Amino acid sequence: MKFGTKVIHAGLHPDPETGAVMTPIYQTSTYAQEEPGKHKGYEYARTQNPTRTALENNLAALENGVKAVCFASGMSAMDAVLRLLKPGDEIVASNDLYGGSYRLITSMFEPFGLKAHFVDMTDPKAVKKKINGKTRLLWVETPTNPMLSIVDIKAMAALKKKHPDLLLCVDNTFASPYLQNPLDLGADIVVHSATKYLGGHSDVVMGAVIVKDEALAERLYFIQNAVGAVPGPNDCFLVLRGIKTLHLRVERACKNAGKIAKFLQKHPKVRNVYYPGFKSHPNHDVAKRQMKRYGAMVSFDLMKDDFKQARKVLSNTRLFLLAESLGGVESLIGHPASMTHASIPREERLRVGLTDSLIRLSVGVEDVEDLIHDLERALR
Numbered sequence: 001m002k003f004g005t006k007v008i009h010a011g012l013h014p015d016p017e018t019g020a021v022m023t024p025i026y027q028t029s030t031y032a033q034e035e036p037g038k039h040k041g042y043e044y045a046r047t048q049n050p051t052r053t054a055l056e057n058n059l060a061a062l063e064n065g066v067k068a069v070c071f072a073s074g075m076s077a078m079d080a081v082l083r084l085l086k087p088g089d090e091i092v093a094s095n096d097l098y099g100g101s102y103r104l105i106t107s108m109f110e111p112f113g114l115k116a117h118f119v120d121m122t123d124p125k126a127v128k129k130k131i132n133g134k135t136r137l138l139w140v141e142t143p144t145n146p147m148l149s150i151v152d153i154k155a156m157a158a159l160k161k162k163h164p165d166l167l168l169c170v171d172n173t174f175a176s177p178y179l180q181n182p183l184d185l186g187a188d189i190v191v192h193s194a195t196k197y198l199g200g201h202s203d204v205v206m207g208a209v210i211v212k213d214e215a216l217a218e219r220l221y222f223i224q225n226a227v228g229a230v231p232g233p234n235d236c237f238l239v240l241r242g243i244k245t246l247h248l249r250v251e252r253a254c255k256n257a258g259k260i261a262k263f264l265q266k267h268p269k270v271r272n273v274y275y276p277g278f279k280s281h282p283n284h285d286v287a288k289r290q291m292k293r294y295g296a297m298v299s300f301d302l303m304k305d306d307f308k309q310a311r312k313v314l315s316n317t318r319l320f321l322l323a324e325s326l327g328g329v330e331s332l333i334g335h336p337a338s339m340t341h342a343s344i345p346r347e348e349r350l351r352v353g354l355t356d357s358l359i360r361l362s363v364g365v366e367d368v369e370d371l372i373h374d375l376e377r378a379l380r
């Protein structure tokens, strides 16, 4: 099946009991057994739930994996992957990770003996320097947030050749499976915050891990059941429903983002525009190779680079809503320096280009003329 068919059909079938076309919400905590141990494959809902199973089968197909394992949030999905490691193991990760991912590694796992190195992953040599006999995991995010740098997934996979115990995990939240399939590029594990593009309607928090190895899937199912950070069936239904239009939504949002990036680039009050679709973007060639389109996230900063100017723009859009998160049908605007990245010291922020006036857009699927008009007015 091709992608647009998979989102609607892969792993799904009408309900055998009633013929219901949409997967029912199995709102139950337990399942009746005929005699002890004789059941239909479902015993207790932390361990298995049919709505969740349908979603997991669908997600596995979207990322060309063999199994998907769903969690209560993107963070608990990442937590499950980190639980594959043990004290003394080392991890190499991007130096501009999603804030919550950085926090999970440094505040929850390092105290238990995991050691992490944060490097610029757009430079494979820098990553290679940090890999030693204890390294068990490379954690990649691409495109990155909010600077939209692109990490070469194939180049990261090549670093595993001399290290058979090394796993490569890609947080594919920003691209979505429509734009990029890391397992096909040599990754072992894909993680999603399904809260973003997969759900797509800003109405659910969920996470997923997808793998191409059965043994690794079994270890993750064990963690899912043992820890119990599982999503409820209602949320699974919402993500299943969101996925049915993933290709349409992301396609449209990417088209809108391209036009908005061009508009901003020409605007006299705008200094830099960060968008992997520009030929001038330092990782444009990598993006062109590994992504179907250039994504729907655009960041830019202002000629007058200060908080006050940024605040004026952020407070004067009407369609772009000032909010955290991304990947929904509605366009959002955010200010990383005071919102998502406020805990990073200013000098460190400035070093990677995250200036005081940097503004991040999550472009939605509205009519692009209205979105451009909204930005034009706010900039004025």
Ligand SMILES: *Cc1c(COP(=O)(O)O)cnc(C)c1O
Binding pocket: 073, 074, 075, 076, 098, 100, 101, 141, 145, 171, 173, 174, 192, 193, 194, 195, 196, 205, 206, 207
């Ligand atoms: C939002 C996000 C997460 C965390 O997901 P939650 O569903 O909020 O727990 C992880 N990685 C990236 C890139 C994200 O954008």
